[in-house]
Amino acid sequence: xxxxxxxxxxxxxxxxATDRAKRPTDFVRPKPAEPAPLNCFFCPGxxxxxxxxxxxxxxxRVLRCEADTEGLPPLTGWVVRAIPNLFPAVKPGEATMxxxxxxxxxGVHEVIVETPEHFRQPQGxxxxxxxxxxxxxxxxxxxxxxxxxxxYVSLFRNYGKxxxxxxxxxxxxxxxxxxxxxxxxxxxxxxxxxxxAQEETSGRLVAATQHTVAFAPFASPFPxxxxxxxxxxxxxxxxxxxxxxxxxxxxxxxxxxxxAKLLGDPPYNYAFVQSMDVPLHMxxxxxxxxxxxxxxxxxxxxxxxxxxxxxxxxSLREITL
Amino acid sequence: xxxxxxxxxxxxxxxxATDRAKRPTDFVRPKPAEPAPLNCFFCPGxxxxxxxxxxxxxxxRVLRCEADTEGLPPLTGWVVRAIPNLFPAVKPGEATMxxxxxxxxxGVHEVIVETPEHFRQPQGxxxxxxxxxxxxxxxxxxxxxxxxxxxYVSLFRNYGKxxxxxxxxxxxxxxxxxxxxxxxxxxxxxxxxxxxAQEETSGRLVAATQHTVAFAPFASPFPxxxxxxxxxxxxxxxxxxxxxxxxxxxxxxxxxxxxAKLLGDPPYNYAFVQSMDVPLHMxxxxxxxxxxxxxxxxxxxxxxxxxxxxxxxxSLREITL
Numbered sequence: 229x230x231x232x233x234x235x236x237x238x239x240x241x242x243x244x245a246t247d248r249a250k251r252p253t254d255f256v257r258p259k260p261a262e263p264a265p266l267n268c269f270f271c272p273g274x275x276x277x278x279x280x281x282x283x284x285x286x287x288x289r290v291l292r293c294e295a296d297t298e299g300l301p302p303l304t305g306w307v308v309r310a311i312p313n314l315f316p317a318v319k320p321g322e323a324t325m326x327x328x329x330x331x332x333x334x335g336v337h338e339v340i341v342e343t344p345e346h347f348r349q350p351q352g353x354x355x356x357x358x359x360x361x362x363x364x365x366x367x368x369x370x371x372x373x374x375x376x377x378x379x380y381v382s383l384f385r386n387y388g389k390x391x392x393x394x395x396x397x398x399x400x401x402x403x404x405x406x407x408x409x410x411x412x413x414x415x416x417x418x419x420x421x422x423x424x425a426q427e428e429t430s431g432r433l434v435a436a437t438q439h440t441v442a443f444a445p446f447a448s449p450f451p452x453x454x455x456x457x458x459x460x461x462x463x464x465x466x467x468x469x470x471x472x473x474x475x476x477x478x479x480x481x482x483x484x485x486x487x488a489k490l491l492g493d494p495p496y497n498y499a500f501v502q503s504m505d506v507p508l509h510m511x512x513x514x515x516x517x518x519x520x521x522x523x524x525x526x527x528x529x530x531x532x533x534x535x536x537x538x539x540x541x542x543s544l545r546e547i548t549l
Numbered sequence: 550x551x552x553x554x555x556x557x558x559x560x561x562x563x564x565x566a567t568d569r570a571k572r573p574t575d576f577v578r579p580k581p582a583e584p585a586p587l588n589c590f591f592c593p594g595x596x597x598x599x600x601x602x603x604x605x606x607x608x609x610r611v612l613r614c615e616a617d618t619e620g621l622p623p624l625t626g627w628v629v630r631a632i633p634n635l636f637p638a639v640k641p642g643e644a645t646m647x648x649x650x651x652x653x654x655x656g657v658h659e660v661i662v663e664t665p666e667h668f669r670q671p672q673g674x675x676x677x678x679x680x681x682x683x684x685x686x687x688x689x690x691x692x693x694x695x696x697x698x699x700x701y702v703s704l705f706r707n708y709g710k711x712x713x714x715x716x717x718x719x720x721x722x723x724x725x726x727x728x729x730x731x732x733x734x735x736x737x738x739x740x741x742x743x744x745x746a747q748e749e750t751s752g753r754l755v756a757a758t759q760h761t762v763a764f765a766p767f768a769s770p771f772p773x774x775x776x777x778x779x780x781x782x783x784x785x786x787x788x789x790x791x792x793x794x795x796x797x798x799x800x801x802x803x804x805x806x807x808x809a810k811l812l813g814d815p816p817y818n819y820a821f822v823q824s825m826d827v828p829l830h831m832x833x834x835x836x837x838x839x840x841x842x843x844x845x846x847x848x849x850x851x852x853x854x855x856x857x858x859x860x861x862x863x864s865l866r867e868i869t870l
Contacts, residue, residue: 229640229642229653229654229655230638230639230640230653230654231647231651231652231653231654232651232652232653232654232726232727232728233650233651234649234650234651235650236650238731239731240731241728241730241731243638243639243654244654245638247640248636315569317551317564317566317845317853318551318564319550319551319568321550326552328555329554329555329556329557329767329768330552330553330554330555331552331553332550332551332552332553333550333551333552333553333564333565334550380849382845382848382849384843384844384845384847384848385844386843386844389841390841391841391843391844392840392841392842392843392844393843401844401845403845403849405553405849405851406553407553407562409562409848409849409850409851410559410560410561410562410850411849411850412849446650447650497843497844497847498844499844499845499847499848500848501848513847513848515847519713520710520711520712520713521713521842522705522707522712522713522714522818523705523706523707523712523713523722523818523819523820524638524703524705524722524724524820526705526818526820526834526836527703527705527730527820527821527822527834528701528703528724528726528730528732528733529730529731529732530726530730532638
């Protein structure tokens, strides 16, 4: 019989299909060849098509302007750029409360263009490239978390149309909010160290290094979901040491490469669970998007995961890169 | 500036895009002509291709077998059929607990084939047809809610591929669970009567009749989301009087027809929020599926709704059917 599994700390349940679990090949879909980039907003030479950068990384140096001020001139030669989103969900300003149920959406909505190369997704990046990206994550988080109206910084990535990416050029996003989401508060103050120790020997391990552990969570809501934890509890990416951050970057790239190889380069989302002040064990959640959440999931908050995390982890461990 | 809005009773927030709200026509997509049904499992004459019915409705009578026993012979002439799902997420049995975080997925997974007509979706049904469907909902709910291992009955509908429907023939589903989902518990004991009274004059009203009120909720997570409430608080569909249920059915059909006309027959989900024992004001939530929940939504639980509920309700009220 299938199982209902509950998350480590919250009351979120998931149905795990042990009865008729799907195989990795069940998810592989033909991918139409992506058209060549014509006037891609994020490609080099088109810097004038986006709002001015808040920060631009070059090999060996970074140029940045203060948050909430106008940006940099449209320089070329960058390797990573952080720019305001042209259609922001939230905007700098006062988080005025109209009532206890209504607040002005004050915040920051940035895009991090991860590389000048249109087809260089993180799953195909070199160690240096993925480390550079995580350094940019750290910098933008630190800059934005300082703003007085920011209570939570959501740092996430959408890859592929089915995962919500509207532009193909490699990019991540930051949406900083004037409230802390409930599902983040649910993560406050939990001790994940015993969980990490347990998952290293559970059969759900995907990768383990000096500073980082990646595993398929016991109650993963999505097939092939993987969580990447620094071993040392830190509240956010800015608290990691350079060595810890570099290691987490490379392990993340490694997991993404395994997912891409195993499942035919599927759409995915990843996002950091982190905190600015309250203790929380920051980590990254990677979720390939292989199905659709339908009426049952909306009604119950319970996902149906058609691949037991044990099988998912085994396949991800065993695939040859 | 955009707004963050909080749900009536829970701490669920939503970003409402007042800045650059989309118009109804922004969502209209070309719909490829659906192929004619060849060997549709749910079309008349193919009753032998599905598991035996648990209940079959004919004009003027209903044949049913006890839950947990084998089904009816493959009769023709039915107008509504309830059959076990061929690939069930949950199965009848003992809800054995392996641990506090792991339970056998004991339950019931049924499909309600809503009509013998392959192209007769609820948005195009007659008053009689939609009432008949809601009567079948009531009957199946009552039958399944009696089972000792059932703690929650999720009754929902997926329409269109993007809303998770894998078969085109009109059908609803029931997944009965051995646990009550957290997001249902959050609805326990709230007094929605003041909310309903307020929404009748808020500008978010979509329809109001003797027994039923439909409105775009203040913090709708989805564009054109509509909630349909019976005026009298009832825990579930079995507690409605025949008149209340008939009225709710017709108002629901009316809302679905407005959504279809306004937005080009979009994919949607609907589901009943209900309870078996604890007081709760049962209602139906209708959510057109016009976008994708991506990394931000997964990370924060906060949806970005690109149409203020006030605009959505106005468009839905004003469209001529």
